Amino acid sequence: MVNVSIARRYARALLDVATEAGRADAVSDQLSTFAGLLADNRELADVLFNPAFTASQRSRVVEGLIQASGALEPVLANTLRLLVDRNRLAYLPDIARLYRDMADAQAGRVRGHVTSAVPLTLDAVQKLSESLRALTQRNVVLEPRVDPNVLGGIAAQVGSTLYDGTLRTQLEQMRRELKQR
Known part of the structure; x- marks a missing residue:
């Protein structure tokens, strides 16, 4: 099991430096993308996390990814x-998650998701986000999800x-009320 306190220290240090540079949100997006790349590509993750590969091999792969990404912060x-260098790349998914949470807290944002039976338009998600902002007194970033069971x-x-x-839910509540009568 990965030690979260180590990941938290790296995430905090990265956030401090990125905030000083005024690039906290850009780093958050790129870090999440990089962590997602490792999660989606099993072979790449194997090379970077497997101790059978030397540190110099892992370093060359990471340098290649940095070069391929172009404008990485x-x-x-x-x-x-x-x-x-410190053989801590396995902490990257936790670092990305913790960094995003810390950056959101620092910016006064809260994340959530909205579930509907059909896909919502971007405008509808934005209006819902504004309504939730009024309720929560925080900026709300919503991730739309579709669930036909709704x-x-x-x-x-x-x-x-x-x-x-x-x-x-409304039908279920009505059913319970009718049962009680």
């Missing part, structure tokens, strides 16, 4: 090099709070 490129309406979860306006 310098602070992130340096962090990736440091992780390879039947109609939407459910939005922001942090640990669920705002459920789905037809399915």
Whole structure:
């Protein structure tokens, strides 16, 4: 199991340096993309995480990825090099998750998701985000999801709070009320 306290230290240090440079959000996006690349590409992850490969082999692969990405933030490129040098690249998924959470907290953002029976338009998601901002007093970043079991309406979860306006829930509530009578 990966030690989260180590990942937290790297995430905090990266956030501090990125914030000083005024690039915290750009680093967050690129770090999430890089971590997603490793999660989606098993062969690449094997080369970078497998101790059978030497540190210099892993370093060359990371340098190749940095070059291929083009405009990778310098602070992130340096962090990736440091992780390879210290044999801590396996912490990258946790570092990315913790960094995003810390950057969101620093910016006063909260993440959530909205579930609907059909895909929502970008405008509808934006309006819902603004409504939730008024309720939570924080900037809300929503990830839309589609679930046909919802039947109609939407459910939005922001942090640990669920705002459920789905037809399915309303029908279930009506069923319970009718049973009680």
